[in-house]
Amino acid sequence: MMAWFRKPRLDPLAVTMAGVKLGDRLLVMGSADTALIAALAGKVGLTGRACVLDASESATISAARLIEREGALVETYTAPWTMLPFEPETFDAVVLRNVLNTVDAEARVRSAAEVHRVLRPGGRAVVIEDQARAKLGGLVRSVSHDPQYERSGGAVHVLDAAGFRAVRTLAEREGQAFAEGVKAQAA
Secondary structure: OHHHHOOOOOOOHHHHHHOOOOOOEEEEEOOOOHHHHHHHHHHHOOOOEEEEEEOOHHHHHHHHHHHHHOOOOOEEEEOOOOOOOOOOOOEEEEEEEOOHHHOOHHHHHHHHHHHHHHEEEEEEEEEEEEOOOEEOOOOEEOOOOOHHHHHOOHHHHHHHHOOOEEEEEEEEEOOEEEEEEEOOOOO
16 A cells, blocks of 8 residues: 555656766766766666766765765766866766866866867766755855856856857756756767
């Protein structure tokens, strides 16, 4: 009887929004959300490639251990957000998890430009950021963001400035904001 009332098990919203599929070449920038990384790596499977990059070596090492415990196969890298250690057109999709909203304005656009460089034509950049949540009737914010970043258009503005096309906000749900941009096909 209780089985009838259970919600069907679906992918978390962030996994669905990332839109990766079997065989994709995926880069996840930001290693704090290991559950998301493991789920995305499972989606690309053994026929794809899943890479994780963080600017902090200790964060990369810690994430690698946790992701391995989840049973996912990923390659880990440590490098500055603005200097990705990959050849041009290496990836089908890049997920930026709480990266753009944590760096200064100059590094944001340079990081997005690097993402553009390593994406294949037609590839997608998906930005997933935690949203500030108001507490006590909006008097206290639980997550601090750079107000200038939000006023200037946030991830949508940064992706647009880096040369992405079809840039848009996908959704704002479950305390997260999702934005995407596509690298234009070669002419």
